[in-house]
Structures are given as C-alpha cells and as structure tokens.
Amino acid sequence: MFGGAARAQDYPTKPITLIVPWPAGGSTDISMRAIADAASKHLGQPIAVDNKGGGGGTVGPATMAAAAKPDGYTISQIPITVFRLPLMQDVSWNPDKDFSYIIHLTGYTFGITTNAESQFKTWKDVVDFAKANPGKVTYATPGTGTSLHVGMEQIAAMAGIKLTQVPFKGGAETNAAVLGNHTMLQADSTGWRPLVDAGKLRLLMVWTDKRSPNFPDAPTLKESGYPMVYDSPFGIAGPKGMDPKIVAKLHDAFKKAIEDPAVIATLAKYDMVPNYKNTEDYKKFVVEVTNSERKVIEGIGLGKKPN
Template sequence: MTLPASLPRRRLLAGSACGAALAAAPALLRAQAFPSKPITLIVPWPAGGSTDRHHRALAELASKQLGQTIVIENKPGAGGTLGPGTMALTAKPDGYTISQFPMGMLRLPHMQKVPWDPIRDFSFIIGVSGYTFGFTVRADSPFKTFNDYIEAARRQPGKVDYGSTGIGTSPHLLMEELAGEAKVQLTHVPFKGNADLQQALLGGHVMAQSDASGWDKFVDGGQMRLLVTFGERRTKRWPNVPTAKDLGFNVVSSSPYGLVGPKGMDPAVVRTLHDAFKKAMDDPEHQKVLDQLNQDVWYRSGEDYRQWAVATYAKDKALIERLGLAAK
C-alpha cells in the first residue's frame, strides 16, 4: 500500500510543533515557578523605625503566600531614595528585588539631579499604607504645647531646631510648610531614618522631631511628649493630641507608600507579587501592626498606584517650588 504524499509533510509539521512546544516549555516553567528563591525587599530606612517594623511584618505574611522567604535589606540614605534608586539602576527586573517607594522619590527629582526617573524606571506593584506624622519633644522639654515651640521660634529666629528623616521627606516638607504659615524660621537637622532620629532626640542633640509614628513607644512609655499630629483628624490612639488643623495650620500629610520593582518586570510576576502582598495586607495580623503604628491601609492596584504616582509627581513640583526648594 502506498502512503499519501502529504504524510511526510504532516509528520514534519507535527514534529516542528512538538519541537516548538518543547523549546517554549522551559520559559513557561520559569514563569510558573516564580518565585523559586528568596526575594529581597529593600527598606530604605534604618532598622527599628516604623517603616522597618511595618515591612518586616508584611514580608513575613507575604512570604507564606509565596512559599519563599522575603529578606529585608535596610538601605537608608538620601531621604529614603537611595535604596529604590539604586535598585532601579542595578537590579534585574526578575521580581527577586523589590523596594518600598516613599514619597521622597516623587520629590527629590524636583530638588536636585538624580540618575533615575521616578515613573519610567519602576514597575509599580501595589499601594500599601500611609503614615501618621507627629511632632514630639523629650518629656523634660520646656515646650509643653506646639504653640510653645512656635512662640520660642518667634523669639529666637533660627535658634529653634527639629530633626526629620531627611531633606525632601514628608516630615521635613510639612514642617517647612507650617513654618511658612506661622512666619517663623526653624533650623532643620536631617537624619538617615527614624531610629537615628529617635536616639538624637532622646540624647538631647535636637530639640524636637518631625516623624512618622516610630515615636509611639517612647510617647506611650513617657520618654517623649507628642505635641501635634498632621492627619485630617485626631488619632484614635492619642485623641487628646491636636492636629495641625486644630491649631489653625492648613497642613495635612499622610505620605502614602507602596512597593515597586525595576522597570521591565514581567506582568505575570508583578501580578504574583501583588496578589501575595494583597493577601498579606488583608491578614488580621497585618491590621494589628497598622493599629500599633496608627496607620491605615492604602490599597492600590499596580496600575492605580502608577497613575497616582504620575499625578502626585506633577502636583508636588508646585509644592517644592512654593517652598523655595526647587533645583536652580
């Protein structure tokens, strides 16, 4: 019996299709296998501060969803921009190196030249939370109220100081904005992060500090006095402490943040990370940590987070220029 002439061609096509499928299989398996090793999460602040505490707890919960350890790497400096900025320039976009993305990333480029673009050089994964900012002094400080502090600055222009977590950070800019409204001159002392700043205040090296709620344990423990907070409303944890708005200052800040990776990440990898961290954020244990830090959930999908960053980057340019901090 003679075989049809078309059979060899059919076999050839079938063999080619099989070969293509086999060639594609490793790539498919790699995509399906993510993550196959530990993931590094850069926290661009020193260990021990509120941001570090939050991300360590969140990473532990997300690692259970991913089946891989998430290792925290503290990389402080440049007002929280050193860590994510270095990641953007050096890390592979494979999902194994991600970073917290603080508001300073959207402000520093307006203030000085940086080697990265805060929008184009990042893959936005998920929006996570925002801070409760407050202004504290040592428990033995002569400043019993925030108005005491402002009045001292009026009497001694430039002689009254405060520390923050760095030039261009939200704790710095909100105080510059408030000083402008109050028509006082304050001396700003920048630090690498929360932990360094707390120790400087406790050691008497600065008169006061503007910071996120890493000061909570010192306030509750009696070593510091909380004079004012900067939210839309008073906090549940310290309801007797006035907001800046209560005192007549039109200054409100929560400085939302989230997680990003280098530009060019596989959308499937971004989705895997997003889903794991979203489940971690929904975990009751995560809410307990946020309650301790007096923070709220600020969930945004990756695309919504990117769109928010684009809008905020444009809006904050006007703020930087108004405060006279724009690059010349």
C-alpha cells in the same frame, strides 16, 4: 519566549529580597517585615528584608533601579521621596521610567515631639519661641526632602517662623537626637510612640486627617491652623521591565498580606492604615503625587534651580 513564560509561571523558585530603604527597628521596617512575612506565605518563598537607609529613603530604590535584574527577586518599598527628590536636585533615577510599580500599601501617622522636660508644652509655645529666636529651633528629620522636612518647612512658612532642620537616617537616630536634647524637636513617623507612652517625649501635634486613637489629646495640623494632611503613602515596586505576570503574582500576595489580621494589628500599633491601590491605580497615583509635590516644593522655595 517560551522560556520567559515558563519562568513567570514557576515564579518564585527562590527567596525574594525586599529593600526597606530605612534603618532597622523603625516603624517602616517593623511594618514592612510583618507585611513581607504574610506575603511570603502566599508566594511559597521567604522574603528577606534588606535595610538600605540614607538619602531620605531613596538610596535603596535608586540602587535597585541601577543594578537589579527585573526578574521579581529584588523589590523595594517606595517612599514618596522617590518622586519628590528629583524635583529638588539632580538624581540618578527617573520615577516615571525606572520602576515597575506593583501595589500601593499604606501610609504613616507623622507627629512632632519634644523632650518631656522641654519648655514646649504646645505647638504654640514653639511658634512663640521661634518668633523671638529666628532659626534657633532645631528639629530632627529622617532626611532632607522627606515629607517630615517638607511638611515642617510648609508649617514654618504658614506660621511665619524660621526653623532649622537637622537630617538623620531614620527614626532611631531622630529619637536619640530629641531624647538627648541635641535637637529641640523631632518630626517623624510613630517610631516615637514607645517613648511618648513612657513619658520621655511629649507629642505636640499629629499630621493625620483626624486625631489618632492612640493619642487623642494631640491636635491635628488642621486643628492647629494649618489646612494640611501629611501621611506620606507608600507602595512597592521593582526595577523597570518586569514581566506583568510576575508583577501580578506579587500584587496578589501583598494584597492578601495587608488584609491579614496580624498585619492590620501591627500597622495599627504604628497608626498605619491599609491604603490599597492596584497596579494600574498606583501608576496613576504616581503621576498625581508628582504633580502635587511639584507645586508644594516650588511654593516653599525648595525646587531645583535651573542650570
């Protein structure tokens, strides 16, 4: 056991790989790179970001769970889909058993945008059109089972309308879809902000508790008549079986990172606010979020069908 203790004491002695399970250039990628850069200064080793998009943000964590050693040199951002997708379909990982949860970091501002030249000036315009044309309203998301997909289906159910999801791999693709009129709407996190600021996309609604300081004219879900908040909080985990001492070192470095003024400024650009939970609280949160997601998924009929 002495060798293991010595390794934990010396850790890290080489660069760490952080899987970001979304394509490069989106809001998650940019914010995670800022957080990783700040954390690396406290660890004394570089943190290399490895973009593994697909599966609504689950391909990267699933790959890590299946193949990575629990030595602290491979960790991953853990989106909420890691807990949600097993409730919807058969998957290769078990969120209760296959990860060593390290730290909970932050959440997103989600919004619904449309092309600035679209006929939809407000969300009510979308609802009215969808009632007259069931299933004709298409919306781009970063993947089936993501908070954007589940949130849109909840909104549609409450509004009494039918919408058609078109899944993509991430924000760069959903931006292109709505800009090019391949879909009528986009439901995504704030990777759309530069296009909204430039007047190319119109923001119809945000899904946060309060209006965004960056977009004070965009109403919230609650203001629009939907009593929900969707911010899809996320953290970082490694493969199962990590040494608690290594988990503690990573936790401390990433906690300092999200307290770094430069990181807070980067997060603010994307309407992301630090939402810190320590290792034990993050584990408890995983159980809570899985239970609440189960109710939502079953309520909108997306739950896994029994064999």
